[in-house]
Amino acid sequence: MFRLVEKRYLFLALSLLVIVPGTLSLIIKGLNVGIDFAGGSSLSLRPEKQLTITTVRNLLRPFPLKDVQVQLGNDQTLAGKGTVWVRLNTTIDSTVQNAIKKDLQTLYKSTSLGITFDDLVYSGKKVTIVTVTNFPTGVTPKVEDIRNALSKLPNTTDTTQATSSSSVSSATPTPTSGPSVARTPTPTASAPTKATATAAAQATATATAKQVTPTATATATVTATATATPASSSNSNAATIPVKVMDIRQGTTTQTINILTVTPLDPNLQAAIEGAFINQGNTYVQLLQTATVQGSVAADTQRNAILAVVAASILILLYIWFAFRKVPRPWRYGVCAVLALVHDVLVVLGVSSILGWAVGFQVDSLFITALLTVIGFSVHDTIVVFDRIRENMQRRTVETFEEVVNASLIQTMARSLNTSLTVLFTLAALTLFGGVSIRPFTGTLLLGIFSGTYSSIFNASMLLVIWEKGELGLSWLRARFGGAGATAPSGRRARERELTSTRG
């Protein structure tokens, strides 16, 4: 017969080997929380034509977006053909912008047109793309009308030079909260670009900025008004570059693309994403909304979950105490079951924390569910083992506590392993063959269930024995609650003493 109980310190040491580094990591590094807890940013785009979710995902792949979620939507209130994109051959200054606005407003006899200017990199060259929305009710814009209206545009100054020259002098970049920024995006937006672009925007007083004329929609787009300082005034460039309309496209869909990511989306990154849609996806997009988002798990949910688990643990302790009232010192069973539970929670939290910084494992709202499942399973498993000890304590009256525990462990081993095996089969199949999206969830469960089985066999019962024998400085506890002598007797008398004490 296996003498499992004799190796109790080995089993405890094994647990500590996982728990100690895990807990340290948890304290120092915490958990790598995903968007459900930490929040992040959201970006709503409206494409020119219908895209599939795979296309969108592929377009977003090159960007350093963490924990990105893509959701396609359909907003019937957006007029399908009510958005027109105009690509120019160059970036333009405010003079040309005003000219375009005037032309379009004259064409549609409306001052409430939504006209935005985005400077994006198209085929390696930075150009301005004009997005026109909010046409008067009942009016469906025609590409030809717009082409004619924009056929005679004034020359522009070289706005790229203005940007680069002024960026040298300014060294105080403001992050995303700036009122408006000139955007010089590349598909992989880098921090330096962002700084210069933002600085330039300040220096040139939004001359080349993304400008949104007031619209009636409730989108939270950054709004700015054109200011009196054109880019040309900051250096002496003459308006020599002719502006031509290269491409005009009209929207064909009411589709929306909602992107959610942990990564903060600064205007540069946004512009880069829009650029990717145009360059790689051959689809113009309109920015509907951008915002920072808070987690979808309410801020106090985590605290409530912890409180709930603590309350549940106390009740479980009391219940086990009551259920085991026929064996001596029943509270010990309750305490040990709860300790095994704490063990499993620490293993799951600790390993998740380590995996968080080691391989970028992210904790989402399902993590709470997984952890709660593990807690339920852990106690369930422990009680089955304890129940056998309870039964054997009454039947096997001539064995020491240690022997009874050992026998009980061996007897319940088949059941413990079989139950865990069926659960682990299911989980392993789900983890290995299931979709990537549930892998963190099933992986956490796999770890937790494994830990739960281990702790109920190798920890909970071992702790009972250690407590019973007054080891690990627990003798004072024993003296206080157990009533047995603190000095350890030896040999046959010890055995008798123990038998008397354990059988009450």
Place this chain on the structure above:
Amino acid sequence: MRRGTALLLLLIVILAACAAYIDWPNTPGIHILGINHDFKVNLGLDLQGGVRALLVPSNPNEQVTDETIQAARNLIEQRVNGGLGVSEPSIRVQQNGNQYSISVELPGFNTGNQTQALQTLLQAGNLEFWDTGSTPLAENSTFDPSQYTSTNPGGKPWFTGKDLDPSQIGVSTDSSGQLQINFAMKGDAVSKFGQFTQQHIGDYLTVTLDRKVIQSAVIQSAINGPGVITGRFTLQEAQSIATVLRYGALPIALKIASLQTVGPTLGTDSIQKSLIAGAIGLGMVVLFMLLYYRLPGLLADLALALYAGLTFAVFKLIGVTLTLAGIAGFILSIGMAVDANVLIFERVKEELRAGRLLAAAIDAGWKRAWPSIRDSNFSTIITCLVLFFFGNTFGATIISGFATTLILGVLISMFTAIVVTRTFLNVLVPTGVINHPALFGLPAGSIAAATAGRRSSL
């Protein structure tokens, strides 16, 4: 077959038939005796999509802080979940500069009059009781407090939704079949309401929700207990008004700025993959039980199938929204549901090895395994109740949702693993066809003992 066994078998067959009817993919539902239930599977945002509404503060003069928007968010989450916490919405507070908005995504909301239903659910929910003297007011008209300052001191309502006892709010029908919302005051308001109605008999008591009249009726007598609000509601309206009242008014007024239907966040490939994975996992469980426990294993597998069918039926009945993770959890619970059977069969095997007769071994095995099953499941039930209480009290719907599904799983698995398997065995044992211990995965030695023992006892 004993009478009790026969009755149980009948019950099991009836339950299985009901579950099959509810689970059937194109089930016609139940539409008799005033019950209308379609038994639709609610799939989560990740699998099926739904609607996404962007809510913005509708009153520009109202101060919106991080706290109020958070409180509004939590209330909306509670209203959407309506108690059980199984609706799986995704609600996020958004911020752009100092402008707040709330993005609400509701799964499977893309049928019917969604705007109307959403609007009822997202209304501020300020219930007010006014004394309008001798003037009855038309339902749905806008209430202007400044016209009734003589009967309402300071232009303030006598009572508001804050005075209601949330646990007593419900929907019922009166004798004529009209829908009404039941309410009762709480704390001090009970006696104040009694006094007020006593002193104002003959006056019109006008009830407004967000300053829209929902009822204007003469006070007939002092109301010292629960009261009812009768308005012209549809059932859905009455229920959502009750829900809104139960959780209290939003701290800020919101309006829907944009509304869009959204597609699933997960591709169909990941759903298929997970379902296949689930099938593989369950197949392994079924095979394992069959190989390891033989005949009882087969019976346990049947009980598992019943467990899956019953649980899914209950999920459909109470409207649990299934996300991919929810399905994974469900599959996992099937794997866990064999636990009680494993416990029992291990015990039965032990008893058989100890030389007991089959019938006696089964009896003893059940008896011996019962305390483990009882205590372990009871502790899980305690956990569930605590989690549900916490989740519900503090508005953490994710916790209460978990507790709801887990407690259902535990209860149903106890029923199938204990009652169902036991009944199957009880049906089979007296027939003698299973009197072969090899069917229990036991070595040849115990065959003789058990069969001989049984014969000699006859």
